[in-house]
């Protein structure tokens with residue numbers, strides 16, 4: 057990105073440049089189709105009235121002066137011209153006032169439609185790799201941008217701004233027609249100069265916006281530090297470690313870094329106003345001098361002079377860069393981003409669905425030579441992994457931090473696709489299965505599961521959104537089976553208690569209570585046909601005894617479903633049918649607890665280590 061703003065170039069007047077600008081502007085206007093027809097019709101009327109009123113004011117100005125300067129001046133002769141002039145002015149003002157509310161409503165409507173498109177695009181792909189792609193993130197943020205500056209920077213504002221500038225341009229052309237009745241060449245020259253001044257000014261300030269856009273990564277750092285300072289997530293650590301001042305300084309530093317280039321470009325633009333200043337003087341001078349000298353020479357009546365001056369002023373008004381220009385230049389970035397986003401989404405659509413997942417017994421799942429590298433990284437997390445999950449099996453996956461356990465589960469859930477190799481369910485490649493049907497055949501309890509700000513009932517039943525919500529008795533049976541009765545007993549309104557984290561009338565649960573509730577969510581999913589249950593560190597917030605009970609109750613309640621259990625605590629996985637030890641993305645050891653202990657390898661070493669720590673804690 058260059059630090060100097062792009063100067064005017066004759067290439068800007070090339071056919072291609074003009075056509076591109078027209079295309080871009082037409083796309084902005086086309087967004088108006090998202091408005092309700094009634095709003096659009098009223099908006100159209102409030103735009104047309106001022107355009108028609110502008111030349112009328114020039115014509116009535118002529119008639120007023122003509123009546124006053126006629127030889128046998130009669131005050132009555134002023135009535136119609138003055139009434140016409142006043143009516144034109146009044147209609148224009150009334151339309152302006154009315155249009156403000158209509159424009160605000162139309163703009164909000166367009167923004168709503170665009171934002172819901174962005175959301176749909178973000179949710180459309182079956183996997184989630186695009187959400188971790190910084191480019192996708194930046195484009196999505198820009199497409200739904202609501203403004204970080206003094207103006208709203210949104211597609212709706214851009215579209216309305218384009219409507220305003222189109223109306224202003226039409227009004228300037230109408231004024232040029234009025235002036236052309238006396239001075240056709242002057243009318244064309246004034247119109248051309250005014251458009252040129254406007255386009256130079258626009259270009260200078262547009263570049264400022266491009267500078268700001270290029271600094272989006274810096275902006276993200278500002279947001280990060282601001283969230284850290286004011287948000288609840290880091291509140292405990294920031295206070296405990298006494299980091300408040302330090303965090304504020306980091307935020308300020310990030311803000312200065314983000315603003316630095318923007319401010320230097322802004323100063324440069326302000327120092328470079330000579331050309332537009334000169335052109336404005338020439339333009340205003342011509343508009344005054346040409347009709348003035350003609351009147352001086354007796355070639356133009358005083359009424360004609362009035363008409364020409366009003367018309368010239370009307371043309372000149374287009375050279376002033378109003379607020380709508382910022383709306384267009386800021387908001388069109390959002391529209392361009394939306395188009396890019398749609399392009400990226402189209403390029404990344406899933407392959408055609410050819411098969412449906414079976415809803416019968418648990419599937420036989422195989423990882424066949426699966427390797428996986430996260431997008432944007434170079435180090436493979438899983439390498440040439442071969443693993444079978446047998447129907448109805450309790451399979452435990454253990455391994456150190458970063459071994460790839462959660463990644464394996466994400467691949468199993470279809471949230472990412474293997475980089476090489478394949479995963480099959482009953483012989484069918486997961487890629488060829490209907491992702492929705494596959495997910496309806498499995499459920500997962502992740503370590504970072506979402507605490508939905510909903511009722512306890514909703515937090516359980518959203519695991520099977522396709523099913524009708526059962527009565528309280530059925531739900532409470534599941535709650536008891538999963539060992540969450542004590543959690544529900546403490547809630548004033550039982551299943552109907554609102555679980556808001558920061559809301560006014562709800563209450564929050566402890567980490568362990570949330571985990572118990574989430575376990576019921578998994579049982580509810582199993583009760584609605586899920587045949588493969590993934591439990592990714594589900595007991596991290598529970599003590600050892602509660603953890604043992606959790607497994608007894610939850611895993612004991614899933615019936616014939618297959619279970620994949622991830623845990624750091626090896627005592628937890630001991631009863632599993634098979635235990636797989638992951639190391640550096642590969643299976644290092646595999647077997648039942650007894651087999652692995654007999655093997656005397658890494659699993660046995662870790663198990664003894666954890667057991668000895670537990671016993672020494674118990675002895676204290």
Ligand SMILES: Nc1ncnc2c1ncn2[C@@H]1O[C@H](COP(=O)(O)OP(=O)(O)OP(=O)(O)O)[C@@H](O)[C@H]1O
Nearest residue numbers: 188430433437455456457458459460461462463464
């Ligand atoms: N979204 C991501 N983008 C890039 N790398 C990632 C991403 N998620 C995880 N990783 C990396 O992949 C590796 C495996 O992570 P994973 O979460 O699968 O490990 P894990 O075995 O579940 O660890 P833990 O027991 O600590 O939860 C780690 O090195 C991690 O940094």
